[in-house]
Every structure is written in structure tokens, then in C-alpha cells.
Amino acid sequence: MKREALTQKLLVLGVDGMDPKVTRKFLAEGIMPNLQKFIDKGSAREDLSHLGALPTITPACWTTLATGAYPGTHGITCFWRQSPKSLDAVVYNMDSRNCEAEQLWNVTTEAGLKTLVWHWPGSAWPPTSDNPNLHVVDGTQPGSVNMGVAQLDWEKIIAANEEITELIYAPKLERPAGTGCMISDLSAITEEEEEPATDMMELWYGEAAMTGSEIREYIMGPENMEMVIESIPHYDVVNSPLKNAEGWAAAPADAKEFTILTSDGIVRRPTLILKNSDGIYDRIAIYKNKKAEKPIVVLELGKMVSGIVDDINKEGVLKPACRSMKLLELSTDGTAVKLWISNALDIAQDKLWHPKELLKDVVENVGPVQPVSLVGGEDAYLVEKVYEPAWDSYSQWQAKALNHLIKTRDYQVVFTHLHNVDCAGHMFWHLAKNLERWSYTDPEVNQNFIRKFYIQTDKYLGEFLHLLDEGWTIMILADHGLLVGEEFPPQIGEYGGMNVQVMEELGYTVMKKGENGKTLKEVDWEKTTAVQTRSNYIYINLKGRDAHGIVDPADKYELERKIMSDLYSYRYKGQRVIGLAMRNKDAVVLGTNGPQCGDIFFTVDEGFSRLHGDGLSTVEGAFDTSVAPIFLAAGNGIKENFKTVRTIRQVDIAPTIATLVGVRMPAHCEGAPIYQILTEEF
Amino acid sequence: MPLEQLNAKSFEEIIYDNEEPCLVIFSRKDCHVCKNVVPVLEELQPQYQDRVGFYYVDVEEDKNLFQRFSLKGVPQILFFKGGEYQAKLAGAVDEDKVIDKIAEVLES
Numbered sequence: 001m002k003r004e005a006l007t008q009k010l011l012v013l014g015v016d017g018m019d020p021k022v023t024r025k026f027l028a029e030g031i032m033p034n035l036q037k038f039i040d041k042g043s044a045r046e047d048l049s050h051l052g053a054l055p056t057i058t059p060a061c062w063t064t065l066a067t068g069a070y071p072g073t074h075g076i077t078c079f080w081r082q083s084p085k086s087l088d089a090v091v092y093n094m095d096s097r098n099c100e101a102e103q104l105w106n107v108t109t110e111a112g113l114k115t116l117v118w119h120w121p122g123s124a125w126p127p128t129s130d131n132p133n134l135h136v137v138d139g140t141q142p143g144s145v146n147m148g149v150a151q152l153d154w155e156k157i158i159a160a161n162e163e164i165t166e167l168i169y170a171p172k173l174e175r176p177a178g179t180g181c182m183i184s185d186l187s188a189i190t191e192e193e194e195e196p197a198t199d200m201m202e203l204w205y206g207e208a209a210m211t212g213s214e215i216r217e218y219i220m221g222p223e224n225m226e227m228v229i230e231s232i233p234h235y236d237v238v239n240s241p242l243k244n245a246e247g248w249a250a251a252p253a254d255a256k257e258f259t260i261l262t263s264d265g266i267v268r269r270p271t272l273i274l275k276n277s278d279g280i281y282d283r284i285a286i287y288k289n290k291k292a293e294k295p296i297v298v299l300e301l302g303k304m305v306s307g308i309v310d311d312i313n314k315e316g317v318l319k320p321a322c323r324s325m326k327l328l329e330l331s332t333d334g335t336a337v338k339l340w341i342s343n344a345l346d347i348a349q350d351k352l353w354h355p356k357e358l359l360k361d362v363v364e365n366v367g368p369v370q371p372v373s374l375v376g377g378e379d380a381y382l383v384e385k386v387y388e389p390a391w392d393s394y395s396q397w398q399a400k401a402l403n404h405l406i407k408t409r410d411y412q413v414v415f416t417h418l419h420n421v422d423c424a425g426h427m428f429w430h431l432a433k434n435l436e437r438w439s440y441t442d443p444e445v446n447q448n449f450i451r452k453f454y455i456q457t458d459k460y461l462g463e464f465l466h467l468l469d470e471g472w473t474i475m476i477l478a479d480h481g482l483l484v485g486e487e488f489p490p491q492i493g494e495y496g497g498m499n500v501q502v503m504e505e506l507g508y509t510v511m512k513k514g515e516n517g518k519t520l521k522e523v524d525w526e527k528t529t530a531v532q533t534r535s536n537y538i539y540i541n542l543k544g545r546d547a548h549g550i551v552d553p554a555d556k557y558e559l560e561r562k563i564m565s566d567l568y569s570y571r572y573k574g575q576r577v578i579g580l581a582m583r584n585k586d587a588v589v590l591g592t593n594g595p596q597c598g599d600i601f602f603t604v605d606e607g608f609s610r611l612h613g614d615g616l617s618t619v620e621g622a623f624d625t626s627v628a629p630i631f632l633a634a635g636n637g638i639k640e641n642f643k644t645v646r647t648i649r650q651v652d653i654a655p656t657i658a659t660l661v662g663v664r665m666p667a668h669c670e671g672a673p674i675y676q677i678l679t680e681e682f
Numbered sequence: 683m684p685l686e687q688l689n690a691k692s693f694e695e696i697i698y699d700n701e702e703p704c705l706v707i708f709s710r711k712d713c714h715v716c717k718n719v720v721p722v723l724e725e726l727q728p729q730y731q732d733r734v735g736f737y738y739v740d741v742e743e744d745k746n747l748f749q750r751f752s753l754k755g756v757p758q759i760l761f762f763k764g765g766e767y768q769a770k771l772a773g774a775v776d777e778d779k780v781i782d783k784i785a786e787v788l789e790s
Contacts, residue, residue: 166690169750247699259694265750266767268698289765290699316761316768316790 005662006637006680007473011406011414012657013464014065014120015457016058016142017422017612019481020048021626026454034462038476041468042634043642043677050631050648052480052617054590054603055535057495058142059094061479061629061650062122062417067101068654068669070591074101076123077596078495078534079204080215087531087539087546088498088523089214094140094205099123101668104654105415109133111663113412116405119145120417122479127354135411138352141205142419144372144394148205150349152312152321153263155375157328160240160258161336168239169265174232217497218521220511222437226496227430227485227610231377231438236265242335245272248290256334260286260341263313269296273334281334284327299327299339306393307367312344322347322368324393328385340386342371361408362401370397372420377427378438380445387427388449391420392456399463406467413661418460424453425482425611432484433622447623450484473635473660477653480612481628483621490572493604493614495535498523502577503532506566526550530563530599535613537598538563560600567602579605579615591651591670636660637679644676683727685720685738690746696735701765703788704735705780708751708758710742715774716757722777723759734784761787 024047026032027039039048053064053071055078063069063076071077076099080090096103103123108115109131117124117136124139141148154172203215222228240258245251248270256273272285272295285295288310297308306324321344329338347368350359362369372394376387395418402416431438431446464474491501503509510527512520523531525541525548532538540556543549551559564581571577580590581602587593592601604614612627620626631648634640637660651671658665659673659682675682688696688706696702707723709716720738727736741748741756751760759771761783768787771779 166746167694167750168746171749171752261750263767264752268694268765313767315770316766316787318766 003659003662003664006660006678007471007635009412009467009470009472009636010657010661011464011467011472011474012416013461013474013476014062014415014417015421015461015476015478015630016121016417016419017425017480017482018457018476018478018630019483019626020628020630021481021620022450022624023048023454023630025624026451029451031451031455032458034458034465035476037465038461038468038474038634039632040641042474042632043639043644044632045645045648046643047628048630048632049626049628050477050650050653052627052629053650054592054601054617055495055613056480056615056617056627057535057613058422058479059122062120063099063101064122064650065477065479065653066103066105066120066123066415067099068104068651068658068666068671069101070651070670072588072590072592072594072597073668073670074099074123075594075596077537077592080534081596082533082537082539082598083214085547086214086216087533087541087548088218089216090497090534091212091214092205092209094121094125094142095210096123096126096128096139099128102666103128104657104666105129105134105413106131107658107663107666108413108661111661113661113663114410115413116409116411116415118402118414118416119419120415121419124415125352134354135358135409136354137358140210140352143374143423144370144419145398146345146349146352146369147372149352150321150346150369151343151371152314152319152346153344154236155343155373156236156238156260156262156341157338158238158240158258158260158341159338160242162242164239164241167241167259167261168237169261170237171264172234173237174234215497219491219494219497219499219501220519220521221491221501222488224497225491225494225610226426228437230426231428231431233375233377233379233382235375242273242337248272250293256281258337260339262310262341262344267311267313269310273330273337274298275334280332281330282332284330284337284339286325297325299325301327301330303327304389304393306370306397309347309368310344312346320347321345322370324371324373324390326386326389340382342373342390345369345371358405362404365408366401366404367397370394372423374423376424378431378441380442380449383428383449387424388452388456391424391453392459395420395456395460396463399460403463413657418457420460421453421457422482424449429482429611429625430485433486435485435488437488450623468635471636473633473637475631475633475653475657477631478629480617481626481630482611483609483619483625483627484623485610486607486622487573489604489608489610489614490577492532492577493535493602494610495613497533499532502570503530503538506563506570508563529559533598536592536601536603538600538602540599542599556599563600564602572608575607576605577608579603633677639677639679642677644674646674646676648674683724685723685727685736688737688739688744688747690744693739693744693747696737697762698765701763702735703733703763704737704761705784706737706739706760706762708739708741708748708753708756708760710756711740713756719757719759719775722775722780726777726780730784734788759783763787763790
């Protein structure tokens with residue numbers, strides 16, 4: 001069919017985790033002026049929200065936004081899907097080949113519209129069509145562009161002073177900042193050759209995961225919960241002696257020196273500490289070696305520098321990689337220094353760029369893909385000095401890259417996603433309320449960090465305002481919001497694996513015991529009748545279906561009734577924890593039925609939600625936060641300065657875009673255009 | 683001929699400042715695999731005189747160096763050239779493997 005377009009160019013600005021409720025708070029404070037301009041020029045609900053799909057999990061919701069279909073229909077119901085071989089294991093799911101609904105970008109490209117899909121973490125990669133109108137960048141993990149495939153070296157803090165006598169490197173230390181990044185007791189493990197430790201990033205999004213290997217994670221207790229893990233910063237620490245510069249080709253008089261180690265400790269970068277004209281040490285210069293005439297970079301105190309390209313030595317092979325760095329502290333007499341260096345991204349890694357020449361274009365005209373920071377959590381010093389500024393820098397790089405591509409490539413439809421708010425949310429949103437577990441942190445400090453991330457987002461959105469004057473229609477939306485948890489919850493509804501605690505207490509999941517009576521990380525399948533995996537799913541251990549099934553299919557219905565009854569009766573600190581629990585067939589009312597949604601779908605009730613991903617999309621938390629996602633639109637085809645009372649469902653976004661750009665509806669679309677905000681009557 | 687032992691300071695000078703092609707075995711006195719590999723290197727050493735340096739680090743005396751290279755066990759032979767790490771051999775290795783690796787590093 002042929003439909004007349006209401007706009008010739010449409011840009012979706014996706015901000016993962018952007019919550020309309022806390023946004024309204026910040027709009028009222030006047031700290032989001034760019035977003036206010038979009039609102040004034042466009043249409044939205046008064047509360048700026050839309051009704052997110054369930055589960056409120058990133059890939060599920062971005063896939064709904066792309067297809068107009070509910071998760072039960074498109075089949076992407078979590079970061080992972082159930083392993084076909086075992087109930088306690090999951091397999092990688094951020095793979096477009098698992099999506100059973102048609103993506104809107106296949107429709108737009110088929111209609112001849114040149115379309116860019118930029119880091120859309122839901123059914124975007126591998127490219128879903130060989131149509132030359134379709135360009136795709138990454139989408140294999142939620143973090144940042146190329147994060148999953150281009151990392152060559154991890155984040156480091158380097159501390160140097162005159163008291164340190166020996167160069168020390170300690171990889172991935174936990175909470176090292178608490179001791180001022182000084183290593184006092186380095187207990188080297190000197191066992192004979194053993195298996196290397198597992199990296200979570202590699203486990204979840206690495207090569208093995210992407211080719212279908214099983215991931216088996218048990219949430220046994222609080223220490224396995226993501227909010228606990230993510231709030232503990234891990235980074236490499238280097239301690240270096242600091243002394244007067246010696247043996248340099250280009251060191252000025254009075255310069256001091258120390259050493260930075262990169263490439264997992266195997267590359268040395270000698271560094272000069274330099275004086276200004278007033279005789280105060282105020283900067284450092286990092287060199288490839290002491291014979292080099294020019295430094296790789298000069299860092300001034302307190303200023304983050306991004307786009308620094310240096311060689312990383314990976315198994316003896318040198319690869320140019322991009323880093324950001326910041327000189328955090330430098331005593332005026334040059335006797336003590338502390339700096340942060342980001343992880344390093346291979347600047348030539350183009351395997352997730354389609355066509356590959358897009359990467360070269362961006363690198364040459366905007367700069368190499370910038371790394372973000374993943375250290376912060378409960379360490380307010382690092383969040384303020386490193387984590388937030390690194391994400392700000394990345395956001396600005398992304399805005400420049402997108403504007404460059406939009407300006408030079410004649411795209412007509414552009415889908416984009418930014419992960420700054422969500423990534424920060426997982427690190428420290430829960431610290432914005434004073435929970436007993438984190439009584440040593442300051443809620444007000446963390447509330448201000450939330451504020452900073454929204455200011456950062458407003459700055460990012462502002463980079464696209466000019467497109468409204470150039471005929472573009474712009475939608476600003478999110479997959480879900482993020483709440484500040486009211487309570488430290490029991491272990492049910494955690495998306496990162498199999499949740500043991502509550503199901504064990506209720507007697508459905510039984511773990512094996514060791515000789516000393518200690519619970520092992522191994523399910524006793526002969527006694528287990530049901531397990532709870534991923535965010536919201538319970539599976540009956542069914543004979544004839546599951547590898548170790550013990551429940552007769554004839555007993556399944558009654559067992560489901562009993563489990564749901566027990567879930568509703570379960571109490572934690574005297575309160576009901578479960579919001580809704582229903583059989584798979586009944587969960588069609590929520591869009592969470594079908595083969596990827598377990599035998600029982602349940603939600604955690606308001607008050608016990610962590611951040612997102614476990615409850616309804618309407619739940620609210622402390623500090624005026626909610627799990628609802630934002631939605632607003634402005635530009636050609638959209639009413640100006642207009643408010644609608646319509647309930648906008650997540651499935652309605654794709655058909656609205658289809659209507660605006662004049663193409664047919666995606667094949668499995670279950671929503672309807674938001675007629676009320678369109679300038680034309682239908 | 684016994685291998686020359688490096689400590690943290692001499693390691694920096696020889697490997698990074700002098701930039702000479704060399705190999706360094708990280709070993710431990712009571713490691714039975716190390717006891718087999720070290721003599722292999724001692725025998726090979728004269729063949730490479732003035733071309734490749736042969737050194738060892740005792741990981742118990744210099745834990746920091748062991749940790750710095752993210753080594754998970756001993757013995758490990760690390761190869762350097764021009765102040766850059768080139769390659770590694772882990773565990774029990776024979777003479778041929780070491781010869782092949784040296785050739786590979788010198789040619790690279």
C-alpha cells in the first residue's frame with residue numbers, strides 16, 4: 001500500500017532508562033532547557049510517559065519499539081533466553097536472528113528510505129536485511145558502541161610518589177580507592193598454571209556467548225545481586241616510584257618522572273611531571289619511551305582528555321587504541337600524582353559496522369570511538385571525577401558522529417540509542433536512598449549524580465535541536481525508566497541468572513549440599529520441581545520437555561496454582577513481595593505469553609523493585625523516580641505545543657513512525673498510531 | 683651456565699631501557715615443572731650469546747613482577763624485543779619450542 005508521508009526525515013533519539021517522572025522534577029528545576037524546547041515544539045502526554053512493555057528489560061523493550069509487537073510476540077524476553085538444554089542456564093539473546101517480528105527498519109529500507117540503526121540494543125545486529133539502504137552500527141550489547149568487541153585494556157588508576165620504591169601493577173582490584181590507591185599487601189598467587197579468571201563482560205557478551213554457549217549464573221544471596229556487584233568499583237592499580245627525570249631525550253630541567261603501565265601491565269610509558277612558568281608543577285607528559293622527542297599526550301590537572309591514540313600490546317601484537325585520561329591530583333611541588341586512564345578501544349575494529357566504511361568515515365571526521373568508564377558505584381570521588389565526565393565525553397562524541405552521518409549521508413530515518421543514564425542507574429541509583437546496606441554512602445550526593453546525568457542527557461539532546469529547523473521530525477523515547485529502590489529486595493526477579501533464595505525457601509528449587517552441609521552451586525534436579533530464571537519467569541521442571549524433568553505433565557496445572565499461591569503468600573519484612581503471577585496462557589494480557597515467557601510470569605511488587613526489569617512498567621520509587629519510559633515527539637507531522645491524554649503504549653511507537661514516514665506497518669505490529677499527536681487527521 | 687636473575691630495578695633497565703632482545707623465565711624454587719624447564723634454557727643460552735639475553739625472575743622474591751604481567755602460574759617464559767613484550771610460553775616446554783619462539787621473535 002502507498003501512504004503519504006507526513007515527514008521526509010525522522011530521527012529517534014533513544015535514551016535508555018530515561019524516566020519521565022524524574023525528568024519532570026528536573027524540568028521544574030530548570031536544568032533541562034533543551035528538552036523543554038523539544039516539549040514546547042512538540043507533543044507528549046502531560047506526564048511525558050508512555051506505557052512500557054513487559055518485562056521492563058532493555059532488549060525486550062527496544063525490540064518492541066522496533067517492531068510494534070509485544071515481547072511475547074517478538075520473542076526477545078530478556079538479555080538472555082532459556083537454554084534449550086537446561087533450565088538453570090541461559091544463552092545470549094541480543095541477536096536479531098532470534099526476533100520473530102519484523103523490524104520497522106526493514107520496512108523503511110524496502111520502501112526506499114535510507115535508514116541508519118545506531119547501537120540499538122534490541123534485534124538490530126546482525127543486520128536484518130541485505131537492502132543497501134540499511135546501515136547498522138553495533139547493537140550486540142547495551143553499553144556503548146564497540147564496547148563488546150574492541151576492548152584491549154582495562155581502566156587504571158596510577159598513583160606515584162617519592163615513598164614508593166618499586167613499580168607495582170595490580171589488576172582489577174576491588175574498592176582500591178578506599179586506601180588511596182596505594183597497594184600495601186600484594187599477595188601474588190604463585191600456583192602452577194591454571195585456568196584464567198572469568199570476565200563478566202566476556203561471559204555475557206563475548207565471542208563464546210554470541211555463538212550460543214550456555215551461561216550459568218546462580219543468584220544465591222545478596223553478594224550475587226547486580227546492585228551489590230555493580231556498586232563495588234574494580235580497576236587496575238599502578239603504583240610507581242617518582243623521582244627526578246633521568247636519561248630523557250627531551251626532559252626540561254626540574255622535570256620529575258614516574259611510570260605508567262598499560263596493556264595488562266606489559267607496556268611501560270615513562271611520564272614527565274612538568275612545571276609552569278610560575279614554578280608550579282601543573283601537568284604531565286606521557287611518552288612512548290625516554291628517547292621520544294614528542295609526548296603521546298600532555299594532561300593538565302583536572303581536565304579530561306579524550307581521543308588519545310596509543311599502541312596496546314595484545315599477545316605481542318601492537319594495536320592502536322583510543323583512550324581517555326584525566327590527571328586527578330598533582331601536588332604543586334610535583335612529589336605526588338594520581339591519574340585515571342580509561343579502557344582502550346581498538347580504533348580499527350569494524351566488525352559491527354555495516355557497511356564497514358562507516359567506521360573509517362567516523363574516525364576520520366569525528367574521531368575514534370570513545371571509551372566510557374565503568375568504575376564508580378559507591379565511590380563518589382570516582383563518579384564525580386571520572387565516571388560522569390567520561391560518559392559526558394562519550395555522549396558528545398556520539399552526538400557529533402550522528403550529526404556528521406546525518407549531514408553527509410542523506411539518511412531519511414535514523415534510530416539511535418544512548419546508554420548513559422541506564423549504565424549510571426545500575427551503578428549507583430540505589431544509593432540515592434539511604435538503605436542500611438550502604439549506610440556509609442550519602443544519598444544526597446548520589447541524588448546529585450542522578451541530576452548530573454540528566455543534565456548530561458539534556459546537553460546531548462540539545463545537539464540535535466537544530467534538526468527541527470531542517471525538516472526533521474524527532475522522537476525522544478526510552479525503553480524503560482529507572483527507579484531508586486525503596487528496599488533491599490529478596491532474591492527473586494534478578495535478571496542476571498537463576499534466582500535461588502525465594503524458590504528454595506518455598507521448597508520448589510533444591511540445591512545440592514556439600515559434605516560440610518554447605519549449599520553448592522548445583523541444582524538437585526531429582527528434587528527440584530520449578531526454577532525462577534532471568535527477570536520474571538518460572539519454569540516447571542517438566543517430564544518429557546526438560547532434560548531432568550520430574551513433574552508429570554498431568555500435575556503441571558495444579559503445581560502452577562500452588563506456586564502462584566505460595567508466591568502471593570510469601571512475605572519479606574512482613575510485606576508481600578510479588579505483584580502479579582499468572583500462567584503463560586493468561587499472561588497474554590500483559591504481552592508476556594508464548595514460548596519465551598516461562599510457565600508462570602510474575603512481577604515484583606512496588607516497593608521491592610530494584611531499578612527496573614522486575615516489576616510493572618508503572619512502578620515508582622524514591623526520589624520521584626519511576627520505571628515508566630519517556631516519550632515525546634516534535635517536528636514535521638507532529639502538533640506543536642500539544643498534550644494528549646491518550647495512553648501511549650510501547651507497541652504504538654513503531655506504527656506512529658510508520659505513519660509519519662509513509663510506509664506500511666511492520667508485519668507483526670500490535671499497536672496503533674498515536675493519531676492524537678499527528679497534524680493530519682486519519 | 684646459570685641464568686642471570688633480575689629484580690624489579692634491573693628488570694626495568696634491561697628489558698625496557700636497554701631494549702635488548704631477551705627472554706625471562708618466571709619460576710619458583712619448589713616448582714617441579716620449573717626445575718625441568720630452567721636447565722633447558724641454561725643449555726640453550728650459549729648458542730644465543732650476544733644475540734638474546736636469558737634471564738630469570740624468582741616470583742617469590744619479586745611478587746610484584748609476577749603480578750604485573752598477570753601471570754596465573756609458573757613457569758612462564760616471556761619474550762621481549764625493543765622494549766616491547768612479544769610472546770609467552772607457559773608450563774612445560776621443550777628445547778624445540780623455545781628455539782622456534784626465539785626465531786619467531788627475532789624475525790618479527
